[in-house]
Amino acid sequence: MKIIYRYLIKKFLAPFILSFFFAVFILLMQWLWKYVDDLVGKGLEIRYILKLLVYASSTMVPMAIPLAVLLSSLMTFGNLGERYEIVAIKSAGIPIKKLMMPLAMVTLIIGCLAFAFSNWVVPKSFVKMKSLLVDIQEQKPALNIEEGIFYTGFDDFTIHIGKKSGNNEQIENVLIYDHSRNQGNTTMTYAKRGTMKMTPDKRYLLFTLYDGFHWDESRNSNNRKVSSQNTSSYYPLMRATFKEQYKRFDLSSFQMQKSDDSFFEGSNQAMPISELGTQIDTFKTAIKKLSLNVAESFLYNMYFFNLFIKPKEKIATVDTVLYYYGLKDDFSVPEQKRVLIFAQQSSQNCINSINFTYDDLNFRHISLWSYQVEYQRKFTLAIACLLMFFIGAPLGSLIRKGGLGVPLVITVLFFTFYFVISIIGEKVAKGSVFPVILGMWLSTLILLPICAVLTRQATEDSSSLSWEKWSEWMREFIKKRPHILFKKLKDDENTTTVS
Numbered sequence: 236m237k238i239i240y241r242y243l244i245k246k247f248l249a250p251f252i253l254s255f256f257f258a259v260f261i262l263l264m265q266w267l268w269k270y271v272d273d274l275v276g277k278g279l280e281i282r283y284i285l286k287l288l289v290y291a292s293s294t295m296v297p298m299a300i301p302l303a304v305l306l307s308s309l310m311t312f313g314n315l316g317e318r319y320e321i322v323a324i325k326s327a328g329i330p331i332k333k334l335m336m337p338l339a340m341v342t343l344i345i346g347c348l349a350f351a352f353s354n355w356v357v358p359k360s361f362v363k364m365k366s367l368l369v370d371i372q373e374q375k376p377a378l379n380i381e382e383g384i385f386y387t388g389f390d391d392f393t394i395h396i397g398k399k400s401g402n403n404e405q406i407e408n409v410l411i412y413d414h415s416r417n418q419g420n421t422t423m424t425y426a427k428r429g430t431m432k433m434t435p436d437k438r439y440l441l442f443t444l445y446d447g448f449h450w451d452e453s454r455n456s457n458n459r460k461v462s463s464q465n466t467s468s469y470y471p472l473m474r475a476t477f478k479e480q481y482k483r484f485d486l487s488s489f490q491m492q493k494s495d496d497s498f499f500e501g502s503n504q505a506m507p508i509s510e511l512g513t514q515i516d517t518f519k520t521a522i523k524k525l526s527l528n529v530a531e532s533f534l535y536n537m538y539f540f541n542l543f544i545k546p547k548e549k550i551a552t553v554d555t556v557l558y559y560y561g562l563k564d565d566f567s568v569p570e571q572k573r574v575l576i577f578a579q580q581s582s583q584n585c586i587n588s589i590n591f592t593y594d595d596l597n598f599r600h601i602s603l604w605s606y607q608v609e610y611q612r613k614f615t616l617a618i619a620c621l622l623m624f625f626i627g628a629p630l631g632s633l634i635r636k637g638g639l640g641v642p643l644v645i646t647v648l649f650f651t652f653y654f655v656i657s658i659i660g661e662k663v664a665k666g667s668v669f670p671v672i673l674g675m676w677l678s679t680l681i682l683l684p685i686c687a688v689l690t691r692q693a694t695e696d697s698s699s700l701s702w703e704k705w706s707e708w709m710r711e712f713i714k715k716r717p718h719i720l721f722k723k724l725k726d727d728e729n730t731t732t733v734s
Contacts (some may be wrong), residue, residue: 239324240337246314247338249308257300263292273372283367290364297353297616302650304342305623309642310632321632332694335628346620353613358505365499389484391415406431409444411482419454426480442482449475503609518603525596538612604665613673619653620680625686629693653678
């Protein structure tokens with residue numbers, strides 16, 4: 236038995252490793268397609284891109300492991316059935332359930348490792364990924380000043396280059412607009428020719444301009460306009476020519492700026508099980524306390540009820556209260572208006588208090604559900620490894636079809652079904668339709684009977700799902716179908732003739 240067990244584990248681990256990396260690659264490409272616009276054209280160093288891909292891949296490991304378990308178990312038992320190795324093992328008196336035991340133990344270990352990875356590694360990778368992704372999204376596009384186009388990448392400056400040489404250093408017909416004073420195109424520098432170079436440390440871009448002039452018509456804020464006819468002191472004009480001039484532009488804004496990782500540490504996806512449990516208890520306590528204070532807060536805003544709730548702090552008798560609420564007949568018209576205004580303000584205060592309390596409770600409930608969903612997700616993804624094994628192993632032994640084609644199709648169908656049910660359960664859990672536990676374990680509850688039925692079919696050596704039987708049925712169906720159609724058309728023709 237030990238030899239058979241080692242043989243099965245060896246046959247299982249090889250496709251599992253390949254399937255795992257294949258699943259991570261597919262999930263990573265799907266994620267990369269979502270953020271490709273934020274990465275292109277930024278001139279990022281390769282190390283930043285590799286870091287981002289490594290962090291993103293780490294967050295997808297818990298989702299890729301069940302997919303790899305399903306595909307590898309299908310391939311392993313499908314290959315054994317296709318080469319009649321399962322038949323030979325059964326003829327030696329070893330039932331199919333004993334063949335599943337060692338691989339089930341391996342899958343259990345894989346599930347525990349997936350849980351540990353999801354609990355300790357994924358939160359840290361998520362924080363690093365989000366921080367780096369935000370830095371990249373805020374990064375300016377790479378410095379690329381093209382000829383004939385107004386470039387606005389620099390703060391407070393617009394640059395236009397008429398023509399560039401082949402080495403991108405010699406430039407002609409250069410226009411530089413200075414907008415630092417926020418007065419429009421009042422300050423301009425023009426040069427017939429020049430050079431454009433970057434310093435060795437890539438911190439500055441240096442322009443050396445030749446044969447040009449400088450035009451400055453910006454408003455002088457220190458001078459006051461004396462009259463509407465004399466505006467020369469308010470709008471002075473300065474024009475100067477030069478043979479050679481230097482301009483330096485700071486490139487620090489084009490460099491990657493590292494943000495603080497602590498900003499994302501409060502997210503539900505950035506917490507392990509222990510911190511999630513603490514956060515859930517905190518939200519439950521706050522919601523309970525806020526719910527109990529709703530009635531007290533409502534009555535506190537009502538002046539009439541407040542007098543009876545706090546009798547030691549009464550500031551008026553009951554007759555005085557009834558008088559101000561209009562229950563006495565002996566008051567004047569101004570007093571009636573005052574009573575109405577007071578009642579209107581009290582009602583509006585109560586409405587505002589109720590609305591504020593409702594919004595606060597709704598926000599806290601949504602936050603609580605999100606933390607509970609993430610708490611349960613760490614367990615459901617680990618249990619999904621066992622579910623996928625008890626789907627793939629019996630199904631592979633029943634269809635008896637190895638290779639990659641048929642197992643890959645079945646894997647995609649089952650995992651898509653599992654993924655859709657998981658999303659539906661998560662949505663209803665966050666919407667208070669179902670309890671969070673029921674919503675997050677909905678996919679497990681649906682797949683569990685399927686696992687039981689497939690395992691029973693495999694242990695009883697049923698041929699209802701064998702690939703040969705279904706192929707033979709399809710061939711017979713295709714052969715008989717034209718005859719059935721021809722017979723039906725002939726019967727309809729005879730019926731029409733008789734009538």
